[in-house]
Amino acid sequence: MSRADVVEQGGAIGADRKPSPLWTFGLFRSELVMTFRRWRTLALLAVLAAVPILVGIAVKIETGDGASAGGGPEGGGGPPFISQITNNGLFLVFTALAATLPFFLPMAIGVIAGDAIAGEANAGTLRYLLVAPAGRTRLLLTKYATTMTFCLVATLVVAVSALTVGALLFPLGDLTTISGTRISFGEGLARALLIALVVAASLTGVAALGLFVSTLTNSGIAAMATTVGLLITVQILDQIPQLHVLQPYFFSHYWLSFADLMREPVYWDDLVKNLGLQGLYAAVFGSAAWARFTAKDITA
Numbered sequence: 001m002s003r004a005d006v007v008e009q010g011g012a013i014g015a016d017r018k019p020s021p022l023w024t025f026g027l028f029r030s031e032l033v034m035t036f037r038r039w040r041t042l043a044l045l046a047v048l049a050a051v052p053i054l055v056g057i058a059v060k061i062e063t064g065d066g067a068s069a070g071g072g073p074e075g076g077g078g079p080p081f082i083s084q085i086t087n088n089g090l091f092l093v094f095t096a097l098a099a100t101l102p103f104f105l106p107m108a109i110g111v112i113a114g115d116a117i118a119g120e121a122n123a124g125t126l127r128y129l130l131v132a133p134a135g136r137t138r139l140l141l142t143k144y145a146t147t148m149t150f151c152l153v154a155t156l157v158v159a160v161s162a163l164t165v166g167a168l169l170f171p172l173g174d175l176t177t178i179s180g181t182r183i184s185f186g187e188g189l190a191r192a193l194l195i196a197l198v199v200a201a202s203l204t205g206v207a208a209l210g211l212f213v214s215t216l217t218n219s220g221i222a223a224m225a226t227t228v229g230l231l232i233t234v235q236i237l238d239q240i241p242q243l244h245v246l247q248p249y250f251f252s253h254y255w256l257s258f259a260d261l262m263r264e265p266v267y268w269d270d271l272v273k274n275l276g277l278q279g280l281y282a283a284v285f286g287s288a289a290w291a292r293f294t295a296k297d298i299t300a
Helices: 003-012 021-037 039-062 091-100 104-123 126-131 135-169 185-201 204-214 220-237 255-262 269-295
Strands: none
Touching (some): 039 091, 039 135, 091 104, 091 185, 104 135, 135 185, 135 269, 185 255, 185 269, 204 220, 204 269, 255 269
16 A cells, blocks of 8 residues: 555545554555665665675684684674674674664664654655544554664664574584573574564664654754764763763663673573663653654644
8 A cells, every 4th residue: 555545545534533453554554665665775774784794704804814703812892792703603693783783773773763754744745644534643653663663674684684694604503602501503593583672672762762853853864863963972971981870871871781692591680671771762752752743733
């Protein structure tokens, strides 16, 4: 169902203003199709898929002489698990997620969320969407659901790309957890999927923040730039030692806690804090976006 079909169908049932669940699904499907058909979205996904490829090739080149990637004292820092990639390609999944989560993934989410409402206003289609009996609340929830679907797809793109490259360049098999215990490849794969889901859930706060910013302006570019700018600012503030009292409340502070899923037993404390914090940000900025959007004068 295209955007035009949704609006046309909405007009047909506009008299009683009671959209059916099928109509709501049509609107959501229309949003998904529109989002994933855009060249900008495809370019973002391509960049995300390229990160594990570059990391895998770099590790392969670095370890071509038998050295360990970042494993020794002079190996430098680097994302967690990077020293284990040569032993098991599955670790490339964890490394790629750790490498993309601080910036690439949230930046992509910020672009999609920031453009959700402001982009429609800038294109002159927002007013026509509201002609349909969705109501502003239903439309806002559909936009947020679309953004969260992109969160999941983007995270899985990184994970699948990393798994593919890891399987092609490195051996696969049983793996050693952070705690030093051995688990089977099947269990490791299940944990990799769980980690990808946790990473996607870790972006719910950024998605809500971007959606709120998107309701403040009619310029999609301004909304995207502001969201990404706020993301960078929070990341910088999270690294300043003098702000240690405030840092546990930054949405990015517990992002890398997904590594605790590779412990035996799993260490849940920071994971629960992370998910709770994301839920809080989603509730606060989602409510702010709703309050702003329902009271906004739509002129475009």
